[in-house]
Amino acid sequence: MKTCTIYCLMAGIALLTFGSCKKLRSDGSGGGGGSKDPGYTVNQNTAHVIADYDFNDTTLTNHGWTKAFEDNFNGDLSNWYVETGGVRGELECYEPANASAANGILQITAKHQDVTGPAVVDSSKTQNFNYTSAWLLSKQTFSASSSTPKVRVVARLKATSGYGLTTILVTYGEQWPINGEILCAEIPGYKTKEFGTTYSFGNLPGKNIVKGAYQFNPTDGDLAAGYHVYTMEWTQNSLNYYIDGNLVEMKTAGNDVPDLFGKSHRISINVPVGAHDYTGNLDPTKIQDGTISVDYVKVFTSN
Numbered sequence: 664m665k666t667c668t669i670y671c672l673m674a675g676i677a678l679l680t681f682g683s684c685k686k687l688r689s690d691g692s693g694g695g696g697g698s699k700d701p702g703y704t705v706n707q708n709t710a711h712v713i714a715d716y717d718f719n720d721t722t723l724t725n726h727g728w729t730k731a732f733e734d735n736f737n738g739d740l741s742n743w744y745v746e747t748g749g750v751r752g753e754l755e756c757y758e759p760a761n762a763s764a765a766n767g768i769l770q771i772t773a774k775h776q777d778v779t780g781p782a783v784v785d786s787s788k789t790q791n792f793n794y795t796s797a798w799l800l801s802k803q804t805f806s807a808s809s810s811t812p813k814v815r816v817v818a819r820l821k822a823t824s825g826y827g828l829t830t831i832l833v834t835y836g837e838q839w840p841i842n843g844e845i846l847c848a849e850i851p852g853y854k855t856k857e858f859g860t861t862y863s864f865g866n867l868p869g870k871n872i873v874k875g876a877y878q879f880n881p882t883d884g885d886l887a888a889g890y891h892v893y894t895m896e897w898t899q900n901s902l903n904y905y906i907d908g909n910l911v912e913m914k915t916a917g918n919d920v921p922d923l924f925g926k927s928h929r930i931s932i933n934v935p936v937g938a939h940d941y942t943g944n945l946d947p948t949k950i951q952d953g954t955i956s957v958d959y960v961k962v963f964t965s966n
Contacts, residue, residue, distance in 0.1 A: 706912060709883050710880055710883070711884075711907075713884075714884060714890075716890065716907040718817055718894075722908075723815065723965075728813075731805060731811075734769075736767055746798045746799075747780060749782050753936060755936040756781075756795050758796070761773070762799060769799075769956070771933070771934050773934045773953055775793060775950070776794060777792070794936045797933065797934065798932070799931070804929050806925060807897040811964035812965075813898050814963070815897075815964075816847055818832055818961075821886075821887065821890045821957075822850040826852060826951050831849055831933050832893060833849075833931045834929065835929060836929075839863070840873075844862060845923070857879050858893075859879055862920070878912055882906065902923075932957065937950060
């Protein structure tokens, strides 16, 4: 696996360093709510969502899009790296046993469980953990570039509810933030009627220059009560976010979106425990178990 580093803004600001995909949180990174970049925005429009909405490939393939990746989770996880170990700033040890694919559904479960594992992914140092979860990273990469100027990542999933948990769908490139990162959806388990989006980029390792890119997107339905289809469209000059077929948000060339063009990304899905919106305000006695269910993940490209 390639070595890569990503500084992830998700709901706070976290440093993800992947050495066979290590994920480390930076010092003083902050978490959710009031700890977010002060430039974050809240969408003034509430997105309409449809419980158990589904997506038909022909919606795109009949209009010139080509399917470049698809996993319907019918039996194995051969398209993914499944990580083992802890993450600085989070409470869980990621364990392959917490991810399973059967009958067309990927399930990732975060739970109270006492284990000993790598202090961080791929570390030789071990420590004790009180929680486990799972983290998947696609082996295949993709890019909005001159050869495929439009990319759509489409995922149908049911988020988890539960205090202390967060559902994360993100794409990223190596050497954070030089090759960028795009947060497709972040759903806090205690607040499952909204999802967050952002992106990062920088010309020097470890120095994100994007400010105010995080946005809260309220919805009129509970994202943990049924399946919803999250789509992120990546072009040279915009990042366009859809839920259940409806355009919710556009991040445009006014900031640093064009700098992401041509950068190679992987897809990442995970359920961290005690991070992001909870940092600095977490009550460990309230942490709950929870499971996300993923029906499919697909990537389409177009000229």
